[in-house]
Every structure is written in structure tokens, then in C-alpha cells.
Amino acid sequence: MTGGGAAAWRVLRWLLLLxxxxxxxxxxxxxxxxxxxxxxxxxxxxxxxxxxTEDPTMTDAITTSLLLAALTVxxxxxxxxxxxxxxxxxxxxATRLVEFLCLLPLTIPALVIVVGLKNVxxxxxxxxxxxxxxxxxxxxxxxxxxxxxxxxxxxxxLDATTLAEAARSLGASWFTVxxxxxxxxxxSGVLGAAFIAVALVLGEYTISSLTHYNTLPxxxxxxxxxxxxxxxxxALASLxxxxxxxxxxxxxxxRRHLSxxxx
Amino acid sequence: MAATTATTPPAPAGxxxxxxxxVGLLPFLAYLAVFLVVPTATVLVGAFQDDNGGFSLDKxxxxxxxxxxxxxxxxxxxSFISAAVGAVLGAILAYLVVTxxxxxxxxxxxxxxxxxxxxxxxVTLAFAWIATLGFGGLLTTLLADTIGTDPNGIxxxxxxxxxxxxxTYFQIPLMVIVFLPALEGLRPQWREAAVNLGATTxxxxxxxxxxxxxPAFLGSSLLLFANAFAAxxxxxxxxxxxxxxxxxxxxxxxxxxxxxxxxxxxxxxALEMVVVxxxxxxxxxxxxxxxxxxxS
Numbered sequence: 116m117t118g119g120g121a122a123a124w125r126v127l128r129w130l131l132l133l134x135x136x137x138x139x140x141x142x143x144x145x146x147x148x149x150x151x152x153x154x155x156x157x158x159x160x161x162x163x164x165x166x167x168t169e170d171p172t173m174t175d176a177i178t179t180s181l182l183l184a185a186l187t188v189x190x191x192x193x194x195x196x197x198x199x200x201x202x203x204x205x206x207x208x209a210t211r212l213v214e215f216l217c218l219l220p221l222t223i224p225a226l227v228i229v230v231g232l233k234n235v236x237x238x239x240x241x242x243x244x245x246x247x248x249x250x251x252x253x254x255x256x257x258x259x260x261x262x263x264x265x266x267x268x269x270x271x272x273l274d275a276t277t278l279a280e281a282a283r284s285l286g287a288s289w290f291t292v293x294x295x296x297x298x299x300x301x302x303s304g305v306l307g308a309a310f311i312a313v314a315l316v317l318g319e320y321t322i323s324s325l326t327h328y329n330t331l332p333x334x335x336x337x338x339x340x341x342x343x344x345x346x347x348x349x350a351l352a353s354l355x356x357x358x359x360x361x362x363x364x365x366x367x368x369x370r371r372h373l374s375x376x377x378x
Numbered sequence: 379m380a381a382t383t384a385t386t387p388p389a390p391a392g393x394x395x396x397x398x399x400x401v402g403l404l405p406f407l408a409y410l411a412v413f414l415v416v417p418t419a420t421v422l423v424g425a426f427q428d429d430n431g432g433f434s435l436d437k438x439x440x441x442x443x444x445x446x447x448x449x450x451x452x453x454x455x456x457s458f459i460s461a462a463v464g465a466v467l468g469a470i471l472a473y474l475v476v477t478x479x480x481x482x483x484x485x486x487x488x489x490x491x492x493x494x495x496x497x498x499x500x501v502t503l504a505f506a507w508i509a510t511l512g513f514g515g516l517l518t519t520l521l522a523d524t525i526g527t528d529p530n531g532i533x534x535x536x537x538x539x540x541x542x543x544x545x546t547y548f549q550i551p552l553m554v555i556v557f558l559p560a561l562e563g564l565r566p567q568w569r570e571a572a573v574n575l576g577a578t579t580x581x582x583x584x585x586x587x588x589x590x591x592x593p594a595f596l597g598s599s600l601l602l603f604a605n606a607f608a609a610x611x612x613x614x615x616x617x618x619x620x621x622x623x624x625x626x627x628x629x630x631x632x633x634x635x636x637x638x639x640x641x642x643x644x645x646x647x648a649l650e651m652v653v654v655x656x657x658x659x660x661x662x663x664x665x666x667x668x669x670x671x672x673x674s
Contacts, residue, residue: 135474138547139547145506146502148516149514194406202403205399209400216406226610226625226648227651230647231417231645234416256410256413314498318499336501346505350502351506354494361498
């Protein structure tokens, strides 16, 4: 390639990056602008951000969503991690089945699940009571595809069979093998799965809004009709929170790649 | 011990032994049966039932009425346009990123931002665009002053063109995420080989790189299509009245019980959505298999 061509390409490259940057940055800046402005007087104010910690509707919704995220993470770990370790060690024939089931929620939209959820939740509400926190049951299913990938990549980089055989020959029970031998080696995968689960739960709107539970995104939409700046502030705050979580996840990923010498 | 699974003899006794470990999968299977299989089955069965639980094709035949057909067409159109625009622009952005060194700040920032925008909830993205082009938005006043648009906000934001714009905002990042690995699989040696054989840059792209990337590109586009078709939150937060697209018609029939004179019409609409997404996703899986032959 000639020198002129290379220089033209460099200019074009930065120009394109600039356009993409503007396209993605402007709506986020608009969010910040809107949330720090008094709609009537057009003056700068931090009232909307302050309301996030003072408006009881908002604080209730934030608490609900954070509790839901925690419950979903616990449920996901209890359900998925032992199953995946067990499949790897004892029932390798079921690998494809478990993978298929875990990735299935990508093909069945959340909207479809919520349409068919009425009967299941009639039982859930009958057995454990009517609370927004019961959403965690179905959220565990929603986060499965992402959690599965994170844990699977971490499990693949491990010689689980040898570890298990060593522990078993020293007299460890299967429970000890899973919780005290394999699990400590999987922490980066499990942590990654937990981060992405938290991010997904905090942003989930489809199921919570259609089952009429007041999670954070539902309340953001509700408040948006009366106090737009406050809901803009909440939207930006939750987006930033998710960004921090996913950024931490990518740092974790890089550390794992480095410690294993690339891919 | 692993030895029992590794050396399971074909004898009946061995088979009975291997049933033992499978029991460990029961909690997982039971959980998914209750919270994934039962809801899906409810939809599939419910679509073919009348009000008394008997078999009936009434709901399915109502899908061909004017409103559901129109809504389906709009949904397909929205998914197609946003997937096409997202795929092309996303592929360009992915290329700009992949030509930067793997450790560069640019690459880290772009992949991190894309991860957030593609995966984090649609409600926030809808609000970001309302803050941009809605009433009192950042660009609203600017556009009103310069090219004379409505100072109260761009009304198309709450219609199909607006949905395309807002969907592009998460489709481009998703394309970057799913297409980046394919671009990374394009080995520099192939380019060197082509150049050694006397190929021009143009020939390399049209005869080597594009044919290699085509399955990955089409596969990623299908994924984007399914993503847009099943997306609900963004549209629901943006459009509070009327049901211009399929997900919002489902919302309408869930919240108002009787739509188009039919109880539980949501079952049939949800079935329609599953069928479209399943077709698109199986095409995607098929293309993915073809891609992995070369670019892995």
C-alpha cells in the first residue's frame, strides 16, 4: 500500500471512530443533562439524583432489585455449579443435554415465558407467598445461558477428573469434592457468572412489568410519567452500575487469560 | 470413582450402576421443567385450546386477521431493518477495533461499552433516547433551532422509525460482540499468501476475506434479527399507547384479557413469536457450524 493510502486510511479510521463515538455518547450525555436540570426553570440541580436515596418508591424498588439480584445469584450457583461439576465428573454423556437446556432460554423469549407463567406462579405464590422476590425463581432460568458459558470456560481449563480422583482416593466424600476441591478452583468463572446475572436482573423489565412487581426498571418507567428527571437519573445510575460490574468482569477475564497464557 | 463411568461394561449390571450418578441431575432437570418447560408448554397447548380447554384452531386462525398480520409485518420489518443496519455498522466498528492492537485502550473501551449496551436492559436505552430526542431533549432544541423541527420533541421517536433508531443502539454493540471473534480468526498469513500470489487489496477482500466471513456475517445478522424480534423492554418503555409491533400486541392482550374477541389470545401470539425465533435461531446454528470450519 502506498504512503498516501495509509495516511488516508488512518484519517478515515479516526473519522469513523469519532462518528461511532458521538452516536453512542450523545444519548448518555443527554441522560446526564436531563437528570441534572430543573425542567421548569432550566437551572442545574442535583434534586433528581438526591431523590434516588430519598423517594420511598425509588428506594423500595432499588432494594427489591438488589435483593432479587442476590437471590438469583445464590439460586444460580446452587442449581448450576454442582450440576455442571457432576456432569463433568460422573455423567459426561449428559453434557450435550445440559448445554442444550442451559442455552434454551436464548431461543425462548422472556416474553413467551411470562405468557405461560400464570399457572406456575399460582403455585409459587400459594407455596411461598406473593412477593416480588419470587421473581428470582424465573430469573435463574433467564441468566442460565450466560452463567453456563462463564462457568463452562472456567471448568474446561481445569483437570477436574484428576482433582476429584485425588480427593476421592484420600477419602473425601462427593460433597467435599464439589464444595472444597473443585469449587475453589472455579471462583473466577462463578464470579463472572454472578456479575452478569446481577447486571441482567437489575435491567430486567419484561417479566417484572407484566407480572406487576415493582422492580427498579418498572418504577423507572412509572416515575418517568410524573418526574422525568428522577427516572433519567435512576436509568443512568443503573446503567453505570451495570457498566462497572461488566467492566470488572472483563478485567477478571483478562487475568484468567494471562494466567493461562492466552487462549 | 471416575473409573466406574470410564469402564462401564455393556452388561446389565453396569447399566444399573450408571443410573446412580444420573440421579444427581434430577434437581436441575426438575427446576427447568417447572420454570422453563411448563411455561413454554402452556403457551404451545394454550394456543390450540378454546375457553373450555377443548381443542380448537380459533386462536390460530385469528392470527391471520388484519391487526395481527399487520403487527407481524411491522415487527418483521423493524427486526429486518435494525438487524441489517446493525450488522453492517457493527461489522465496520468491529473491523476498526480489530485493526487496533489487542491491548489498546480503544479496544478495551469499545468491547466494554458494547457489552453493557448489548446486554443491559432496554428501559434505560429507551430513556436515553427520550432524553435526546423527546420533549426537552438535548438534540430536540438543537434541531428545532437549526432545521426547524418540532421543539416539543420528534414525534417519530415513538413510532417505527424511532424504534429502528433505538434498536440500532443495542444492535450495533451486539454485532461487535458476536462478530469480533470471526474477524480475529482471519489470519494475517492468508493475506500474506494472497499478496504473495499477486493479489491486490481489493482482490484479497472480495475473493478471500468476504467469502470466509460471509457465513459468520449472515449468522450474526440472524442473531440480531431474533434479538430485535423478541425484544420487549425498549419498545414497551417508548410506546405507551397502541401496539405497533408484536411484543406490544402481546402486552395488550395480557393486560386487557380480551383482544380481537378472543380470550387468551396472547398464547397464539406468543406461539407465533416462538416459531419465528426458532426458525431464525436454527438457521443461525446451521451457519455457525459452517463458520467454525474455517474461523475458530
